[in-house]
Amino acid sequence: MPQLSFFRISLIATICLIALLFASPNFFYNTVDKKINSPSQPSPWPDFMPSTLVKLGLDLRGGVYMLLEVKTEDVIREKFDFLWTDIRSSLVKKRKELGAIRRLDSSTEQLKIEIGNLDSIDFAIREIEKFNSSTELFSSRWSGSVTRDVLEINSEDNIVTITFSTEHLTALEKQVIDQSLEIIRRRVDETGTREPTIQRQGRKRVLVQVPGLGSSEELISLLGKTAKLTFNEVVSMDTNSSFPAKMDEMVIGSEQNTDLFFLLKKRPVVSGENLTNAQPSFDENGLPAVSFSFNPSAALKFGNYTKENIGSPFAIVLDDVVISAPTIRSHIPGGSGIITGNFSVEESNRLAILLRSGALPAEIEVLELRTIGPELGRDSINAGKVAAIIGGFLVLVFMWLSYGLFGIFANVALMLNIILVMALLSVLGATLTLPGIAGIVLTIGMAVDANVLVFERIKEEIKRSSSIYNSINIGYEKALSSIVDANVTTMIAAVILFFFGSGPIKGFSVTLGLGIITSVFTALLITRLFIDAYILFYKPKVLRV
């Protein structure tokens, strides 16, 4: 006769009750959701109950999913540009020994310099090596752990190749990504959306998920700009872009007038990093503008510059375009001012946000962009719910018709199985996606498999052996091997999906994997408990499976 120990019953009952407790908020989703969002209002959902809901994926609640890549190579190219300027001005002084020097075209991760005089190549290398410990390369922005040998210098014939050491490159990349993450976070927060997720993915990618956002345009316009702001000295301006630019000068177009070009000093007077605040405002003509203020040191610099250059224009450059070039009319001592341009109110708002959050250290590229409208998400949830209920109902009826009382045992186990999956999803904080719902529905179909395996074995044993309880025991014993093999193999598929899948697919693998675990648990423990209890209390003479 089967043994029903107190321990066994209470263990299973406790697990089921805890599962029910943690799954319950999801069956009253709207009520609990309201309670979470407005905790001050009285809610019919009692306080002592858990109120963790299953996190819904973007495909179910609507929102924007964005995969970005930070172009770290731009930063590296920029570093080499600076380095080249410095090396050049140092080597030029030794022209007598070195002969003509020039930079060769090369890939972005290296700087190639051709030395005219092959004999003095070693001398050139020694000169270049002086830059190895130079902190010039690491302006305050990159301050952090500066390893000593940042450069690797090699030579072949009369060509010197300079690369960054791997450690330095990794450190540099990490800094760029970390800073980008921070700035992306600040900008996304400015949109005032609820619970955005911003996480690093892989080496130089950032995944941004903003639930509830109906359109990606706002987000793109906020993240698509690096917002690098500089104030540069204007050398001259012309309608022709072919200026004779010197080493420290650059030619830049104008935003307001496509026919106008500026020749500017490369080194900015002050730049956006020194801003302490930026707010949308209006100029004296009532047109939208952005007011800004500098930190004290930049304010001093800016003040001195304006004092010395009254009457001449200076350029406000945003992302390599001159947005305006006002003429300095008086000394500006306070370190604050306004930027005017052809802004709409919206644009001035956005520019203020961008300037406040700071410039991105490198450009970012949108690799993947998925926008799901809230209606589609709602519809998917409803469709998923209907499919789960109807599918579940069909399976229940089929099991009952096929196995009678034992079918009902399996059905109760199946329902507990769903509750267990919901509870685990809530507790683990896993995200439920539409494929995830499909995973649950599929689990409904497949969860009965373990029970079916056992029942079929019991049937066989009944035909063969004498005692009822023996048939059940042997049935469970013999089915175990198949149950383990069958579920381990499906689990392998679920685990591989989890590691290779992205977004919604991951959600599918999670529910599938959890479903496998819970279905084995319910089949082996819960159904068994029912069967044992049935035998013990009803003592049937004939077992009808």
Add this chain to the structure above:
Amino acid sequence: MLFRGLFNQSKEIEFFRFSNLLSYISLGAISASIFLFFILGLNYGIDFRGGTMFMVSSTQKIKVSDIRNSLSGTILGDISISQATNPLETLSAGTFGSTDNIFIIKVEKTEGINVETKVKSLLKNSVPNIKFLQIESVGSKVSSELVRNGMLAVFFAVISVLVYIWLRFEWQFALGAVLALIHDVILTVGVFSILRYEFNLSIIAALLTIIGYSLNDTVVVFDRVRENLRNFKSLPLLKVLNLSINNTLSRTIMTSVTTLLALFALYFLGGDVIRGFTFAMIWGVLVGTYSSIFVAAKILLILNVKRDWDEKDSKAGTQF
């Protein structure tokens, strides 16, 4: 109960009577699938091809041609427009009422212009009350990675299964199971090629689930084969295999039916977004059930698994 005794057939079915014929059919289907794959290719979704997909709806009646007209003559590349229609969809359409006016527009990736903004503004001007339900845009860099990851995932799944079965059974079993899996995967790709259903990320997920399911089925049969090989040492292999398939037949049918019941509910009621996925799964359950018997067991028969297992030889498969 109603179905009681439905599978309690006392007579053994001879599964291998037509097995040679079925082997040729399977081989033919595999060749046809490979041929179709190379000739027709697959109707790749934007996940794998790159580009932008718009799912739009309107409260007003619109036609595919209306949308095509409003987008033609622009610098956008290849455009495909299809209507999301399914008579049963109305059952689940929820907020939309009906799918009559839901369209799916796919635009090729065009460098240099913002496809999303462009298409949005064009459609807003020409289609009244248009709503953008879903917009997905995948760059070529990501799409090629997704293809690679998808293939890797299927590859790793097959390899890990091979290893697992090998550890638990014998190499003949592992080979049989894996060939059955490859059979299922190729036939699924073939059916997607001929029906022109969209092949996207979720189909890869379906393929992996099919692998899991088909294997599940195969393993249950194999488990019984192993057991019967031990119990009936003098019975010819063909008889052992046939007996094992018959032993597990009612379980095979029960589990297939319950899984199919759930899948059909999803197919008809789960909405348009996962219909391709559920179609693949339904096909996979059918093919997977077939292949466990007619491919996996048949290969076991051809390879002639060794019979000298006895209780002492514990190295041959780990018995739980």
